[in-house]
Amino acid sequence: MSKVKTSFFCQNCGAQYAKWQGQCNSCKEWNTIAEEIIQKEEKSVWKSASSETKKNSKPLKINEIDSTQEVRMDTRDGELNRVLGGGIVPGSLILLGGEPGIGKSTLLLQISLKLPYKTLYVSGEESQKQIKMRAERITTNGDNCYILTETKTQNIFRQIQEIEPEIVIIDSIQTLHTEYIEASPGTISQIRETTAELIKFAKETNIPVILIGHITKDGNIAGPKILEHMVDTVLQFEGDRNHVYRILRSLKNRFGSTAELGIYEMLGSGLREVSNPSEILISHKDATLSGTAIASTLEGMRPLMIEIQALVSTAVYGTPQRSTTGYNAKRLNMILAVLEKRAGFRLGTKDVFLNITGGISIDDPAIDLAVVAAILSSNEDIPIGEGYCFAGEVGLSGEIRPVNRVDQRIQEAEKLGFSTIFVSKYNKISLKNSFIKIRLVAKIEDVASELFG
Numbered sequence: 001m002s003k004v005k006t007s008f009f010c011q012n013c014g015a016q017y018a019k020w021q022g023q024c025n026s027c028k029e030w031n032t033i034a035e036e037i038i039q040k041e042e043k044s045v046w047k048s049a050s051s052e053t054k055k056n057s058k059p060l061k062i063n064e065i066d067s068t069q070e071v072r073m074d075t076r077d078g079e080l081n082r083v084l085g086g087g088i089v090p091g092s093l094i095l096l097g098g099e100p101g102i103g104k105s106t107l108l109l110q111i112s113l114k115l116p117y118k119t120l121y122v123s124g125e126e127s128q129k130q131i132k133m134r135a136e137r138i139t140t141n142g143d144n145c146y147i148l149t150e151t152k153t154q155n156i157f158r159q160i161q162e163i164e165p166e167i168v169i170i171d172s173i174q175t176l177h178t179e180y181i182e183a184s185p186g187t188i189s190q191i192r193e194t195t196a197e198l199i200k201f202a203k204e205t206n207i208p209v210i211l212i213g214h215i216t217k218d219g220n221i222a223g224p225k226i227l228e229h230m231v232d233t234v235l236q237f238e239g240d241r242n243h244v245y246r247i248l249r250s251l252k253n254r255f256g257s258t259a260e261l262g263i264y265e266m267l268g269s270g271l272r273e274v275s276n277p278s279e280i281l282i283s284h285k286d287a288t289l290s291g292t293a294i295a296s297t298l299e300g301m302r303p304l305m306i307e308i309q310a311l312v313s314t315a316v317y318g319t320p321q322r323s324t325t326g327y328n329a330k331r332l333n334m335i336l337a338v339l340e341k342r343a344g345f346r347l348g349t350k351d352v353f354l355n356i357t358g359g360i361s362i363d364d365p366a367i368d369l370a371v372v373a374a375i376l377s378s379n380e381d382i383p384i385g386e387g388y389c390f391a392g393e394v395g396l397s398g399e400i401r402p403v404n405r406v407d408q409r410i411q412e413a414e415k416l417g418f419s420t421i422f423v424s425k426y427n428k429i430s431l432k433n434s435f436i437k438i439r440l441v442a443k444i445e446d447v448a449s450e451l452f453g
Contacts, residue, residue: 008033009188036189037182076114079273085256091206097213097221098237104212108169110270113142117166124151124175138270153178172212260300278305281358291378294389295370296409303412310374311353326356342398343444366403368394387419398444402427
């Protein structure tokens with residue numbers, strides 16, 4: 001019997017200590033260090049049955065390395081394919097995080113039922129009957145999907161050798177445990193060890209593994225931060241449980257862009273892909289209202305038309321309120337200062353509330369011009385003309401700065417039926433035979449005079 005060793009780990013960041021202390025030196029959190037028992041013995045984790053997959057590690061000249069791009073595995077889900085960069089890369093490890101009840105298990109079960117590959121869905125949280133009930137609600141087809149209720153990694157690998165799946169899904173990594181670590185499931189050492197075993201399995205067999213990860217109250221994936229460094233891709237599934245729309249973002253992707261966005265609608269029969277996000281981001285109303293403006297923005301390669309809502313009212317209390325939803329509050333303060341200083345609009349004594357519809361957050365500076373238009377429209381109580389949209393960044397001197405990929409923004413606005421788009425005078429536009437009217441503006445004053453006379 002090997003020697004049993006006790007060690008202390010920070011439950012927030014995973015830092016290891018020889019003895020207990022009140023504050024973690026790495027993340028500076030208090031009372032997060034807990035004792036865990038580690039059993040030091042020879043590990044016999046995943047061992048590949050085929051000798052062909054065992055690679056002799058030796059240095060190669062960079063010119064000798066095979067650069068042929070591997071064919072990605074199609075998930076039959078357009079939104080997930082886009083976020084991953086075209087599909088699942090064989091041998092990769094994907095971590096999906098999100099709040100409880102947001103739909104992580106539903107998303108992966110739905111995908112596993114649609115996949116044309118033999119899939120093993122391992123659940124440590126639900127029984128096989130519970131998963132079957134949810135699967136019947138989603139679809140009747142699932143010939144390639146195998147369900148396993150297990151939390152011990154050694155038993156999971158034994159079933160993998162028998163079934164020989166092409167994709168493995170783990171729900172969730174916090175429920176797994178290995179017999180080589182004497183600690184409870186969900187602890188730092190168990191999460192780190194089970195993930196290391198799965199990485200070894202994925203890289204040796206070229207079988208992709210998708211993990212579901214719980215998140216903490218701060219919104220970070222539970223477990224050590226090293227977990228996110230170990231995996232190839234980190235996806236975030238977010239949205240408000242009171243609304244039907246869900247957003248899939250890529251926080252880390254070794255095989256694609258991290259700027260892509262996938263949007264789903266939660267229905268009783270599962271998650272529906274939203275191929276045209278503008279349908280949920282623009283309100284449908286009978287009458288034109290003041291304080292609303294449409295912005296043309298980009299998320300990765302995807303153009304979006306979003307609605308900006310602003311409310312400007314006289315401050316009831318001594319200090320004016322500045323509140324935003326989905327937009328950077330500091331940037332709003334900067335834009336209000338520019339309007340006050342450069343354009344002469346007196347907003348210093350007024351409350352300003354700003355909202356981006358659809359429940360999404362946008363960091364694109366190209367929506368600045370729409371924010372300005374919505375604020376001025378609410379301040380003057382004059383609606384913006386129907387069919388108008390905006391794409392421009394506002395500088396500190398009040399100038400309208402050019403934005404990137406303006407042609408793509410204009411094409412999206414034209415496709416959705418907008419008649420006029422306001423862009424910077426300094427943008428180079430190469431579009432020809434465009435039916436949308438392009439208004440070139442240089443300063444905020446030009447926009448105000450065009451819209452309100």
